[in-house]
Amino acid sequence: MSEQSSPPDVRPLADINQVIHAPARLMILAYLYVVESVDYVFLMRITGLTWGNLSTHLTKLEEAGYIEITKGYRGKKPHTTIRLSNQGRVAFQQYKQSLQKVLDDLPD
Amino acid sequence: MSEKISLKKIESKAYLAYYQDGIYVLLVGLSFICMALGVKNGFMSLAAIAPVLAILIAPGLKKAITLPRLGYVKFSPQRERKEQTNRQRLVVLMTVTALLGVLVFFGYSGNAAWQMWIRSLGIIPLSLVLAVVASALGLLYDIKRCYLYAAIILTAFILSHILELSLWFQFGLPGIVIFVTGLVLLIHLISQHPKAPTEKPHEV
Numbered sequence: 001m002s003e004q005s006s007p008p009d010v011r012p013l014a015d016i017n018q019v020i021h022a023p024a025r026l027m028i029l030a031y032l033y034v035v036e037s038v039d040y041v042f043l044m045r046i047t048g049l050t051w052g053n054l055s056t057h058l059t060k061l062e063e064a065g066y067i068e069i070t071k072g073y074r075g076k077k078p079h080t081t082i083r084l085s086n087q088g089r090v091a092f093q094q095y096k097q098s099l100q101k102v103l104d105d106l107p108d
Numbered sequence: 109m110s111e112k113i114s115l116k117k118i119e120s121k122a123y124l125a126y127y128q129d130g131i132y133v134l135l136v137g138l139s140f141i142c143m144a145l146g147v148k149n150g151f152m153s154l155a156a157i158a159p160v161l162a163i164l165i166a167p168g169l170k171k172a173i174t175l176p177r178l179g180y181v182k183f184s185p186q187r188e189r190k191e192q193t194n195r196q197r198l199v200v201l202m203t204v205t206a207l208l209g210v211l212v213f214f215g216y217s218g219n220a221a222w223q224m225w226i227r228s229l230g231i232i233p234l235s236l237v238l239a240v241v242a243s244a245l246g247l248l249y250d251i252k253r254c255y256l257y258a259a260i261i262l263t264a265f266i267l268s269h270i271l272e273l274s275l276w277f278q279f280g281l282p283g284i285v286i287f288v289t290g291l292v293l294l295i296h297l298i299s300q301h302p303k304a305p306t307e308k309p310h311e312v
Binding site for chain 1: 119122178179180181182184187304
């Protein structure tokens with residue numbers, strides 16, 4: 001009878017933050033994590049998302065409390081800036097750690 | 109570690125997006141061309157004014173062309189500090205360049221021993237200074253094409269010294285190459301990124 005190693009425990013994958021895990025939202029948070037603040041146009045260009053798509057994802061992230069959206073003006077034109085909230089920063093760090101842990105435990 | 113690297117790359121990509129518009133490149137190229145025209149036609153003031161004008165109009169062009177297309181980003185305090193350090197280094201470098209430029213300029217207008225010595229070197233000291241500035245820009249801002257500009261400047265100056273070509277060629281060749289590069293980058297930006305729709309007025 002051959003000795004079998006126990007399969008890796010991937011149950012923590014089920015606990016992965018689903019709000020962050022969506023590729024588009026992960027991309028948005030990754031950019032917000034490394035800058036202070038951005039506007040809609042910059043996020044749209046750098047992520048390649050459409051205006052409507054971006055708006056939907058930002059709403060979800062804002063509802064989760066991960067980003068702060070500030071509506072203001074640059075000159076006379078409306079200008080909305082987006083930044084990562086403290087809660088969002090912590091959630092993103094936790095997401096990184098948990099995903100990294102699960103992936104590190106998987107065999108090559 | 110790999111995550112750290114990829115986040116750093118993301119930040120660099122966002123940062124470099126602002127230097128891919130070609131505006132600074134275009135203006136530097138234009139300055140070189142103005143210097144060449146100034147030298148060729150005896151309008152030395154044009155050669156001196158062109159770089160100053162370029163510095164003055166760059167922010168306005170950036171605001172009118174780049175911001176509506178690439179959007180607005182405020183970088184992290186660490187990046188801002190790095191940027192400030194880079195700016196300080198650039199100011200020092202530009203000051204040294206300007207002083208050397210003045211020295212070379214006076215070197216051509218007298219008969220003292222040091223002036224004769226500078227004259228014997230031709231325009232090569234100036235080309236070295238310009239090439240060092242271009243390389244320093246490449247190093248500070250991680251823009252590899254700056255090394256190419258440095259090589260073109262050196263080649264043009266050394267070639268014209270050996271072949272005894274006019275000053276027009278020394279400034280004109282790098283100027284045209286840099287200007288065309290900037291133009292290509294700017295056209296690429298405008299064609300790839302049309303102006304984004306403006307935001308709707310905020311609901312009160």
